[in-house]
Amino acid sequence: VPSDSGSQAVLDARTAVARVLKPVVGEFVAKTAISMASKRIGKTPETIELSDAQDLATALRPALRTLLGTPTAEALVARIRALGDGESAGEVTP
Amino acid sequence: MIRAKVLIRAFIALAAIGPSVFLLANGYGGDDGGNAVANGAFVVGLLLEVVAFLGASGVRRDFDPDDAWRTVWTLIAAFLGVRILAELRLATLLFGLVPFHYEGAPTWLFVYVVVFRYLYTVSDLLFLWALVLTIRSYKDSGFDFRVTPRDYAFMAPLVIAPVIAYELRHMLTLTGDTYLTGYRLVAVTINMALACLCIVVRRYALQMGGGAVARVWTAVVLATAARVASFVSVAVVAQLLPTGAIVASDFVEQYLITIFAACWVLAIVYQRDVRRRASGAPGTTMDGSLGG
Numbered sequence: 001v002p003s004d005s006g007s008q009a010v011l012d013a014r015t016a017v018a019r020v021l022k023p024v025v026g027e028f029v030a031k032t033a034i035s036m037a038s039k040r041i042g043k044t045p046e047t048i049e050l051s052d053a054q055d056l057a058t059a060l061r062p063a064l065r066t067l068l069g070t071p072t073a074e075a076l077v078a079r080i081r082a083l084g085d086g087e088s089a090g091e092v093t094p
Numbered sequence: 095m096i097r098a099k100v101l102i103r104a105f106i107a108l109a110a111i112g113p114s115v116f117l118l119a120n121g122y123g124g125d126d127g128g129n130a131v132a133n134g135a136f137v138v139g140l141l142l143e144v145v146a147f148l149g150a151s152g153v154r155r156d157f158d159p160d161d162a163w164r165t166v167w168t169l170i171a172a173f174l175g176v177r178i179l180a181e182l183r184l185a186t187l188l189f190g191l192v193p194f195h196y197e198g199a200p201t202w203l204f205v206y207v208v209v210f211r212y213l214y215t216v217s218d219l220l221f222l223w224a225l226v227l228t229i230r231s232y233k234d235s236g237f238d239f240r241v242t243p244r245d246y247a248f249m250a251p252l253v254i255a256p257v258i259a260y261e262l263r264h265m266l267t268l269t270g271d272t273y274l275t276g277y278r279l280v281a282v283t284i285n286m287a288l289a290c291l292c293i294v295v296r297r298y299a300l301q302m303g304g305g306a307v308a309r310v311w312t313a314v315v316l317a318t319a320a321r322v323a324s325f326v327s328v329a330v331v332a333q334l335l336p337t338g339a340i341v342a343s344d345f346v347e348q349y350l351i352t353i354f355a356a357c358w359v360l361a362i363v364y365q366r367d368v369r370r371r372a373s374g375a376p377g378t379t380m381d382g383s384l385g386g
Binding site: 020022023024025026027028029030031032033036062063065066067068069070071072073075076079 | 156157158160161162163164231232234235236237238301302303304305306307308368369371372373374
């Protein structure tokens with residue numbers, strides 16, 4: 001998700017990851033997952049950027065695998081990784 | 095493709111017209127009319143259980159062999175499969191293909207009617223195991239899922255339900271079948287344990303704050319609630335309607351079992367939707383792959 005300002009980029013990274021997770025695991029788990037994964041890569045949800053998508057996806061993988069099973073977790077991980085490549089998170093019907 | 099919303103509407107419509115059809119049939123056709131509707135509800139429920147079983151068998155194959163969720167869905171498929179066997183046994187009795195057990199009946203009939211009734215118990219134990227593994231998977235995920243004091247407050251009356259059922263055991267069957275009373279006491283106890291575990295799962299689903307996974311387990315919880323209610327209904331209907339209570343009790347039981355089966359079909363549709371949403375596809379749909 002492109003942006004001109006740094007703060008907008010931070011907001012977009014968090015929102016973009018949440019947009020991938022929320023339709024599957026729900027709002028609260030998505031929020032907690034982003035918070036946990038951010039900590040694991042040495043950041044906070046407020047400071048993550050789209051360039052962290054690869055690390056964030058790797059950090060999220062174990063919890064998502066336990067919660068959803070490997071195939072579903074891997075599908076989500078792949079989509080979060082794709083965010084770092086500048087691809088869209090994809091619109092999902094609520 | 096059938097949208098889940100369409101499916102829900104169809105189920106709600108069926109649930110709404112079911113009691114009216116029964117009352118009309120019972121009013122105009124007497125016990126025979128009422129029985130016909132109760133048996134019809136049984137057949138619809140059985141068909142839905144077959145659909146749910148095929149769907150659950152397909153869902154389990156969606157997981158990797160070493161996934162805990164594969165074990166959970168294998169147990170759920172086994173639970174539904176064993177239930178279908180139990181229901182087919184009941185069908186042979188309801189439709190007069192095999193006589194009901196009577197004093198002095200041959201041993202095979204005793205085994206078929208009385209012992210095989212416990213296939214339901216076996217299936218419930220499989221589901222109990224699946225729920226325990228589900229709760230463990232949620233806890234192991236590292237997210238802070240917690241049971242609240244409110245949940246324990248809901249569980250408290252459930253825990254004493256088997257004691258109440260024992261006290262009201264003469265109400266658990268209206269046909270004087272003492273073997274059925276014993277089975278129902280066992281079933282009430284196991285179903286109360288299932289209900290308590292479902293309260294835990296429901297709490298976790300609520301704590302997710304929506305999402306496709308929460309919908310799956312909400313449907314499972316509703317299915318279990320309908321199953322538990324089917325047992326309670328036998329005693330309640332017997333107390334409310336002392337005359338003609340057998341046919342009314344049969345209908346209510348079968349009606350709730352049909353709701354149970356419908357909720358399982360929905361749970362399978364929602365579970366399919368989890369994978370669909372994870373890959374970024376829109377919408378909640380049920381396609382021809384439901385059966386795996």
